Structure formats: structure tokens, C-alpha cells
Amino acid sequence: NAGVTQTPKFQVLKTGQSMTLQCAQDMNHNSMYWYRQDPGMGLRLIYYSASEGTTDKGEVPNGYNVSRLNKREFSLRLESAAPSQTSVYFCASSGFLPTSTDTQYFGPGTRLTVL
Amino acid sequence: SQQGEEDPQALSIQEGENATMNCSYKTSINNLQWYRQNSGRGLVHLILIRSNEREKHSGRLRVTLDTSKKSSSLLITASRAADTASYFCATDPSGYSTLTFGKGTMLLVSP
Numbered sequence: 069n070a071g072v073t074q075t076p077k078f079q080v081l082k083t084g085q086s087m088t089l090q091c092a093q094d095m096n097h098n099s100m101y102w103y104r105q106d107p108g109m110g111l112r113l114i115y116y117s118a119s120e121g122t123t124d125k126g127e128v129p130n131g132y133n134v135s136r137l138n139k140r141e142f143s144l145r146l147e148s149a150a151p152s153q154t155s156v157y158f159c160a161s162s163g164f165l166p167t168s169t170d171t172q173y174f175g176p177g178t179r180l181t182v183l
Numbered sequence: 184s185q186q187g188e189e190d191p192q193a194l195s196i197q198e199g200e201n202a203t204m205n206c207s208y209k210t211s212i213n214n215l216q217w218y219r220q221n222s223g224r225g226l227v228h229l230i231l232i233r234s235n236e237r238e239k240h241s242g243r244l245r246v247t248l249d250t251s252k253k254s255s256s257l258l259i260t261a262s263r264a265a266d267t268a269s270y271f272c273a274t275d276p277s278g279y280s281t282l283t284f285g286k287g288t289m290l291l292v293s294p
Contacts, residue, residue: 174225
């Protein structure tokens with residue numbers, strides 16, 4: 069059981085480049101999430117998917133797109149990277165609900181630097 | 184915007200001492216969770232306390248919830264160097280929305 073896996077672990081982009089962060093979970097969870105973590109800002113929700121086939125915006129969705137490819141996989145795409153998107157990105161999943169009723173399980177994170 | 188705010192921002196103690204962290208939130212909640220994050224790693228769930236519970240224990244962890252004061256505290260007893268990490272509280276403001284995390288308390292436990 070790998071839990072939640074993320075690729076890549078590190079990435080450096082130039083302004084304007086695009087990239088996709090990959091996330092997969094093997095716990096048969098319905099809900100999946102993408103967060104970003106900046107120093108002194110805690111975690112902020114970018115997008116989430118409460119179930120396969122649905123996606124919703126979180127607190128900071130601008131500049132990002134997501135795809136819930138199937139129940140296991142949830143990807144985050146930066147179409148035109150900006151320095152303000154330099155951050156650590158975490159993927160998470162939970163069994164049934166996006167609310168505090170359910171525990172979230174986190175991946176190890178992707179450190180992204182945009183020059 | 185942050186629903187939960189942890190206090191203090193940073194805490195430094197010696198091994199064997201107790202560590203107490205507080206979380207205040209603004210609106211009514213369904214449940215409240217605490218998570219731990221070791222440096223450079225993802226968050227790990229510690230404990231969930233429901234809005235109708237006042238206290239919960241898990242090993243060396245004790246969590247209290249006071250809904251009238253909109254606050255929660257996390258007590259780690261007999262701290263160890265391995266407890267060095269950041270600790271976050273998380274709530275869902277209305278009970279029907281997604282989790283909102285606070286900015287965290289950074290705990291340093293020195294041998």
C-alpha cells in the first residue's frame with residue numbers, strides 16, 4: 069500500500085512554461101485534493117474532486133486546472149507558470165467526504181520553483 | 184482565508200516537558216482535526232474531535248474542544264525529540280464544505 073504518491077518531487081520551471089503534477093492513491097478513496105503551502109500561509113486548497121467525474125474550485129484556483137482521470141488519479145496543471153506559483157504542492161485523498169468528517173491522507177509533496 | 188488560527192506560532196521545549204498548542208476558529212464547526220507535518224513531508228492525521236465531544240485522548244495526545252469559546256487545544260505529554268514538527272488544526276466552517284487549515288504551530292523539542 070503506497071498511499072498517496074506524487075510526481076515529480078522537485079521541478080524548476082521558467083516563467084510561461086507549463087507542467088502537470090501527477091497524483092495517485094491506492095486506498096479506493098472517493099475524494100481527492102490539491103493544496104499549496106507557502107511559508108507562513110499554511111495550506112490553501114486549490115481544487116478538489118469529491119468523486120470521480122467531478123471537480124470544484126477551492127480557495128486559490130486561478131492559474132491552475134485539474135483533471136480527475138479516474139478514481140485513482142487527480143492531476144494539477146499549470147498552463148503558464150508564474151513566479152507567484154513557486155510553492156510546495158500537496159495532493160491528498162479522503163474516503164468519502166471532503167468535510168472534516170473524514171481524515172485526509174497526504175502525499176509527500178512537490179517542490180516547484182518558477183524562475 | 185484562515186478559519187483556524189494556531190497559537191503560539193512557535194514553541195521550544197525540552198524533552199520530557201509537556202507541549203500545549205491552541206487553535207481558535209471563527210464559525211461553527213462539525214468536527215475539528217489536528218495534523219502533524221515533519222519538515223519537508225506531507226501532513227499526517229493525529230486526531231479528530233467531534234463538535235459534541237469535549238475531550239479526546241490518543242496515546243500521549245490529549246485534545247480538548249470548547250465550542251462556546253470556539254477553541255481547541257492539543258496537549259502532547261512527555262515530549263520527545265521525535266515530536267519536533269509543525270502542528271495544524273483543520274475545520275470545515277459550515278460542516279458541508281472542505282477542510283480549512285490554520286497556519287500551524289512549529290514545535291521544537293530539544294534533547
